[in-house]
Amino acid sequence: MGQDFVEVSINVLKLIVIFLLIVQAVPVLVWLERRGSALIQNRLGPNRVGWMGLMQLLADAVKFLFKEEFVPEKGIKVLYYAAPVVALIPATLAFCAIPLGHPIKVEAFHMLGHSWGPYVFPFQGYDMNIGIVFVLGVSSLAAYSLLLAGWGSGNKYSLLGALRASSQVISYELALGLAVVSMVLFYGTLNLSEMIRQQQGVLVFQAFGQMISVPWLPNWGIFYQPIAAILFFAATFAESNRLPFDLPEGEAELVAGFHVEYGGFKMLLFFIGEYGHMMVASALMTVFFFGGYQIPFVNPDEVYQNLTLSLGSSTLASVVTGFLHHLVFFLKFAIFLWIFIQVRWTLPRFRYDQLMDLGWRTMLPWALGNTMVTALVIFILNRSVGG
Amino acid sequence: MASESFLFWLVALLTMAGALMTVTLTNPIFCALSLAVTMVGVSALFVTLDAYFLAGVQLIVYAGAVMVLFVMVLMLFDLKHEVKAFTRGIFSGALKIATVGLTAGLVSGAIFATMRVSPPTGEPHLAPANDLTAALGQLLYSQYVFGFEALGVLLLVVAVGAVALARSKGGTHAGS
Numbered sequence: 177m178g179q180d181f182v183e184v185s186i187n188v189l190k191l192i193v194i195f196l197l198i199v200q201a202v203p204v205l206v207w208l209e210r211r212g213s214a215l216i217q218n219r220l221g222p223n224r225v226g227w228m229g230l231m232q233l234l235a236d237a238v239k240f241l242f243k244e245e246f247v248p249e250k251g252i253k254v255l256y257y258a259a260p261v262v263a264l265i266p267a268t269l270a271f272c273a274i275p276l277g278h279p280i281k282v283e284a285f286h287m288l289g290h291s292w293g294p295y296v297f298p299f300q301g302y303d304m305n306i307g308i309v310f311v312l313g314v315s316s317l318a319a320y321s322l323l324l325a326g327w328g329s330g331n332k333y334s335l336l337g338a339l340r341a342s343s344q345v346i347s348y349e350l351a352l353g354l355a356v357v358s359m360v361l362f363y364g365t366l367n368l369s370e371m372i373r374q375q376q377g378v379l380v381f382q383a384f385g386q387m388i389s390v391p392w393l394p395n396w397g398i399f400y401q402p403i404a405a406i407l408f409f410a411a412t413f414a415e416s417n418r419l420p421f422d423l424p425e426g427e428a429e430l431v432a433g434f435h436v437e438y439g440g441f442k443m444l445l446f447f448i449g450e451y452g453h454m455m456v457a458s459a460l461m462t463v464f465f466f467g468g469y470q471i472p473f474v475n476p477d478e479v480y481q482n483l484t485l486s487l488g489s490s491t492l493a494s495v496v497t498g499f500l501h502h503l504v505f506f507l508k509f510a511i512f513l514w515i516f517i518q519v520r521w522t523l524p525r526f527r528y529d530q531l532m533d534l535g536w537r538t539m540l541p542w543a544l545g546n547t548m549v550t551a552l553v554i555f556i557l558n559r560s561v562g563g
Numbered sequence: 564m565a566s567e568s569f570l571f572w573l574v575a576l577l578t579m580a581g582a583l584m585t586v587t588l589t590n591p592i593f594c595a596l597s598l599a600v601t602m603v604g605v606s607a608l609f610v611t612l613d614a615y616f617l618a619g620v621q622l623i624v625y626a627g628a629v630m631v632l633f634v635m636v637l638m639l640f641d642l643k644h645e646v647k648a649f650t651r652g653i654f655s656g657a658l659k660i661a662t663v664g665l666t667a668g669l670v671s672g673a674i675f676a677t678m679r680v681s682p683p684t685g686e687p688h689l690a691p692a693n694d695l696t697a698a699l700g701q702l703l704y705s706q707y708v709f710g711f712e713a714l715g716v717l718l719l720v721v722a723v724g725a726v727a728l729a730r731s732k733g734g735t736h737a738g739s
Contacts, residue, residue, distance in 0.1 A: 305615060
């Protein structure tokens with residue numbers, strides 16, 4: 177983690193801030209979802225408590241805290257209590273591994289009679305060299321929470337919901353994984369920061385010994401891998417159990433699916449888990465296909481150098497650069513979150529056989545084909561460059 | 564370092580407890596869950612050894628596979644029948660006694676073996692930390708390609724066999 181006191185404390189602080197970020201973003205997202213759905217369906221939505229209904233969520237949180245605490249009679253207590261916690265952990269762990277801004281470089285300085293060496297703080301919880309493998313591995317654990325909830329509740333609707341959820345997650349994880357594989361092939365790395373670094377500047381690529389440059393497009397992954405982008409985004413909808421893939425909680429058939437028996441704060445934890453998955457998916461979309469935290473057409477190092485010249489202090493310039501790019505990241509991130517909400521209130525729910533059909537007979541072949549074509553193209557291009 | 568050994572003991576104890584519960588609990592649901600805990604623990608041990616890629620793959624492959632197992636247990640087993648089948652009768656009694664003997668042998672063997680182990684000598688062999696993943700991929704697809712592919716075929720055979728067994732008569736479903 178860190179070498180000395182300053183570094184360790186900043187790293188610990190970062191982890192706490194990212195955790196709070198996920199937990200605190202959920203009320204805002206819920207508000208956005210309710211107001212947004214009202215906008216889409218031409219009604220008002222919550223507008224009584226506070227300005228534009230913003231305080232409604234605070235009131236809801238208090239309500240959740242004071243609700244009666246109970247365990248269903250035929251439920252299994254351990255599993256029933258473990259499930260909401262398990263729902264929260266994977267999303268937060270995965271989100272910590274995603275770079276949210278340009279790394280901040282701090283020059284050596286004097287404080288309290290000590291000299292503290294130069295630091296580099298990555299703008300993320302922890303920088304792992306295997307980035308995407310870790311994110312996928314950790315978030316694949318989320319399916320356990322649905323199964324635990326379904327079995328632990330001792331309710332047949334819960335169990336049916338959990339079985340639906342697990343089969344759905346298993347089916348769509350294949351397409352998701354293959355879309356990621358084609359991106360890993362394309363970038364040649366598993367490290368998310370390195371992927372972002374490769375998307376700098378304008379669209380430039382080498383084909384048949386010539387440099388082809390498109391000055392009016394940024395160098396983003398989506399222009400190289402559009403199929404992977406579509407497959408990835410669609411599969412993340414299924415992974416986070418959102419409409420049109422929300423069969424695990426289909427109200428008309430299963431009451432509320434795996435969380436029928438949950439109320440109060442335990443129910444809220446499931447909510448946070450679901451929104452956490454949405455956030456991880458949006459962040460990964462940004463990183464893979466839309467240049468991560470980078471401003472389109474602009475190199476972060478140039479921003480840093482210009483700011484150093486105008487501000488005078490390189491530490492201050494680095495901090496400003498970091499937060500500026502963080503804002504850009506958040507803008508892109510928010511657009512994807514909004515698409516999640518928009519889609520939820522636009523598309524109807526699939527029928528179960530349609531869901532399985534889409535996963536196994538449409539998305540999997542396309543993802544497989546995309547991976548093979550990507551591998552072939554990379555192989556041929558590398559050969560022509562080498563020989 | 565103290566913090567590292569603390570982490571190691573914590574994770575190791577968790578993993579061991581998970582493994583022990585996998586074999587000792589009678590309810591298949593809890594067995595599958597304990598197995599999942601074991602897998603997560605092994606993955607955490609890989610992280611403490613700086614083998615991040617293996618840790619991630621461990622999570623994806625094994626924890627995912629155990630989840631499938633969990634679903635299989637839910638869908639294929641008659642849980643009440645299962646408990647009854649393994650708590651009565653001469654056969655299961657004999658099995659229990661044999662298992663106790665084997666476990667005792669295993670534990671005493673482990674104790675004696677660890678007492679005889681000498682500490683490693685010389686410099687530990689360390690691979691370059693930054694492209695461990697690339698090195699692993701190269702090895703898997705060149706030197707160990709036969710084993711790798713054979714394992715894939717084996718898993719396919721197991722999957723097909725499991726479906727065939729579940730569909731035909733046998734196991735706890737015989738007669739129902």
